[in-house]
Amino acid sequence: MTRIGVNTWVWVSPLTDDDLVRLAPRIAGWGFDVIELPVERPGDWDPHRAKDLLAEHGLRATVVLVMPPGRELVAADTVGETQEYLRHCVDVAVTVGSPVIAGPAYASVGRTWRMEEAERKATYAELKENLKPVLDHAGERGVRLGVEPLNRYETSLINTVEQALDALPKECGLALDTYHLNIEEKDPAAAVRQAGDRIAHVQVCGTDRGTPGQDRFDWPGFTAALGAAGYRGPLVIESFTAHNQTIATAASIWRPLAPSQDALAIDGLAFLRTL
Numbered sequence: 001m002t003r004i005g006v007n008t009w010v011w012v013s014p015l016t017d018d019d020l021v022r023l024a025p026r027i028a029g030w031g032f033d034v035i036e037l038p039v040e041r042p043g044d045w046d047p048h049r050a051k052d053l054l055a056e057h058g059l060r061a062t063v064v065l066v067m068p069p070g071r072e073l074v075a076a077d078t079v080g081e082t083q084e085y086l087r088h089c090v091d092v093a094v095t096v097g098s099p100v101i102a103g104p105a106y107a108s109v110g111r112t113w114r115m116e117e118a119e120r121k122a123t124y125a126e127l128k129e130n131l132k133p134v135l136d137h138a139g140e141r142g143v144r145l146g147v148e149p150l151n152r153y154e155t156s157l158i159n160t161v162e163q164a165l166d167a168l169p170k171e172c173g174l175a176l177d178t179y180h181l182n183i184e185e186k187d188p189a190a191a192v193r194q195a196g197d198r199i200a201h202v203q204v205c206g207t208d209r210g211t212p213g214q215d216r217f218d219w220p221g222f223t224a225a226l227g228a229a230g231y232r233g234p235l236v237i238e239s240f241t242a243h244n245q246t247i248a249t250a251a252s253i254w255r256p257l258a259p260s261q262d263a264l265a266i267d268g269l270a271f272l273r274t275l
Helices: 017-030 047-057 079-096 117-140 161-167 178-184 188-198 219-229 245-251 261-274
Strands: 004-007 034-039 060-065 100-103 144-147 173-177 199-204 235-237
Touching: 004 060, 004 261, 017 034, 017 047, 017 261, 034 079, 047 060, 047 079, 060 079, 079 100, 079 117, 100 173, 100 199, 117 144, 117 161, 144 199, 161 173, 161 188, 173 178, 173 188, 178 188, 178 199, 188 199, 188 219, 199 219, 235 261
Parallel strands: 004 034, 004 235, 034 060, 060 100, 100 144, 144 173, 173 199, 199 235
Antiparallel strands: none
16 A cells, blocks of 8 residues: 655644654554655754654654755855755655655755756756765665756746756656646656656645645546556655745745645545545
């Protein structure tokens, strides 16, 4: 049976130790297999405490990286600091037992600029070069990096699976998110098949970033394509609370997306189990 997870962003941002103590037993009690842990700032929460807490409640972990303004791997003077942050995320993943770190590891979310073809080609070459130390660090520790294409409003660099395959080193995985796939791909299931064994992580939500299944996305076609591609990782619900001003602004969450955040998680889990 496919493991189902949920990101703590559904309820809080940034995550803290106290938040995790509160959320972990509830998430486990509802029947989730995986809890997804964002590393917004190193030190927000203690990976060693998290490891023990998750073991107590029978939960596995996945780790997501975060790219706010200033974290850049291309065309910036903060590449070194960003690489160090990504290596830290790898070390957190090792501690909590996550096989992957996932997210848009190329440019800060919201950074967009027009590029001619030659500039895009050069920027992709720079990205490959600047990802190499992170990939080496991850590979030595048995962690896979999944780089996530984002929609056109959040980045101008990597929007589609085709672009990701062009932009990333061959040893780098892809993280797919149904919200972005639904916007940018003409056929999300075909994009999954194109990604194939490069798929390292999958995040899911409704097309409005709300509850999976309460939309018109082709969920059976999508999950069938994942199976055909050989993906055996979890499906992790990623949505966001409208009650945190910073994250609501970053993710453009201007209204509640479900009767409650708990309902979004619980109803999403129930639907995903039917697949």
